[in-house]
Amino acid sequence: MILIDGKKEAAILREELKKEVLDLKARYNKIPGLTVILIGELAPSKIYVRNKEKSAKEVGLKSEVIKYPDSVDEITILNKIYELNKDDSVSGILVQLPLPKHINKKKVIEAIRPEKDVDGFHPQNVGNLSSGYESSIPCTPLGCYFLIKKVEPNLSGKKAIVIGRSNLNGKPMTQLLLKENCTVTITHSKTKDLKRECLKGDIIVAAVGIPELVRGDWVKKDTIVIDVGINKTEKGLVGDVNFEEVSKVAKALTPVPGGVGPMTIACLLKNTIECFKRSI
Numbered sequence: 001m002i003l004i005d006g007k008k009e010a011a012i013l014r015e016e017l018k019k020e021v022l023d024l025k026a027r028y029n030k031i032p033g034l035t036v037i038l039i040g041e042l043a044p045s046k047i048y049v050r051n052k053e054k055s056a057k058e059v060g061l062k063s064e065v066i067k068y069p070d071s072v073d074e075i076t077i078l079n080k081i082y083e084l085n086k087d088d089s090v091s092g093i094l095v096q097l098p099l100p101k102h103i104n105k106k107k108v109i110e111a112i113r114p115e116k117d118v119d120g121f122h123p124q125n126v127g128n129l130s131s132g133y134e135s136s137i138p139c140t141p142l143g144c145y146f147l148i149k150k151v152e153p154n155l156s157g158k159k160a161i162v163i164g165r166s167n168l169n170g171k172p173m174t175q176l177l178l179k180e181n182c183t184v185t186i187t188h189s190k191t192k193d194l195k196r197e198c199l200k201g202d203i204i205v206a207a208v209g210i211p212e213l214v215r216g217d218w219v220k221k222d223t224i225v226i227d228v229g230i231n232k233t234e235k236g237l238v239g240d241v242n243f244e245e246v247s248k249v250a251k252a253l254t255p256v257p258g259g260v261g262p263m264t265i266a267c268l269l270k271n272t273i274e275c276f277k278r279s280i
């Protein structure tokens with residue numbers, strides 16, 4: 001079984017990005033900048049944002065985090081986004097989700113200039129991705145895509161099962177796999193006989209948020225299994241895949257932690273650099 005080392009792959013990608021930033025700086029005397037807006041005190045969000053900031057600085061990007069209390073009103077956030085949209089030193093804007101209930105997520109996402117939308121959540125980017133045009137691509141599925149391609153560079157004709165239909169993961173993952181000529185089945189928590197669907201997969205991407213849902217007897221041999229889940233349970237952090245069982249049958253599997261997570265952040269840095277390059 002190939003244990004897909006997301007930490008190692010992310011470090012390799014960051015090294016490439018570091019060189020690219022130096023090259024861009026030498027050529028244009030400017031560096032790409034990432035601004036993250038963090039609202040509230042949710043512990044996981046604070047950890048993610050801290051990691052994003054640290055990694056951005058490591059590869060030489062200009063990195064800024066703007067923090068607001070939970071009680072901040074929507075117009076303050078929208079006005080800050082409008083200001084950042086106009087700021088030439090900001091290549092990418094990310095508003096960390098989830099947002100407090102009184103702030104409209106759709107309004108916030110749509111306020112970000114699509115050219116600076118490093119998350120790829122703006123409808124213009126979603127539409128461009130599904131139409132096969134150039135776009136920002138959501139960081140987590142992009143990271144999954146790189147990990148799958150590392151194991152199997154030619155995905156043409158493969159049967160892929162995506163578990164989960166979120167805008168963050170399942171839907172964009174489906175688009176990326178379709179672009180690679182996979183035959184994709186989108187499944188979710190209401191799918192009947194999910195086990196039977198999974199058994200057809202040459203590739204399984206589990207992004208549904210159900211601890212250890214995918215069992216050993218759900219996976220045929222030679223399948224590449226990507227686990228996007230991060231679930232807090234009594235026995236600690238676990239993915240959407242039962243690692244112990246699936247590692248005995250799959251061709252390749254990502255661990256949790258140390259699989260998809262580090263790649264997500266590296267892809268955010270890549271997206272920031274891509275936004276910068278498209279702006280010059």
Ligand code: GUN
Pocket residue numbers: 094095096097098119139140168
């Ligand atoms: N919260 C959890 N994952 C993400 C992500 O990829 N982007 C943003 N903006 N918020 C998140």
